[in-house]
Amino acid sequence: MVRKFYPEEFKADAVELYSSTPGATIKKIAADLGVHEGTLSAWLRAAGVTTVPTAAGRADGGGAGVPETPAEELERLRVENKRLRADKSLLETEREILRKAAKYFAGETTW
Missing domain, CATH: 1.10.10 (Arc Repressor Mutant, subunit A)
Incomplete structure (x- = not known):
């Protein structure tokens, strides 16, 4: 290889x-x-x-x-929570953009 x-x-x-x-x-x-x-x-x-x-x-x-200690679990959960909040914010922004685009293109249609 x-x-x-x-x-x-x-x-x-x-x-x-x-x-x-x-x-x-x-x-x-x-x-x-x-x-x-x-x-x-x-x-x-x-x-x-x-x-x-x-x-x-x-x-x-x-x-x-090895099982996590409570402090390790807390830190892991805080990191995961931060990541999930960032993901949620990104998805909300993307959804808003798609909503505006759909509204715009629906207004252009003249059938």
Whole structure:
């Protein structure tokens, strides 16, 4: 199998994306970027980024892990809540845009 070469800038951007995305998982970011999960994990380790375990106990979202302490669960839920609020806001904005577009195009129809 041919080994892929990734420029240092791409690696740095991938690490920054993971670090700046609340609730991000290695699995999700790796899929979005089209790289293997192990590759992204290696870049994160090399950059000294600590990965936040998910509820299942692993940063990539799979596997069984050590049970969370109440403080870890609280932090995880706060991060998830923040992400869900951001998603809700984005969806509300998109819905409003679609509503206005539908109104506009309905007014143009002259059948």
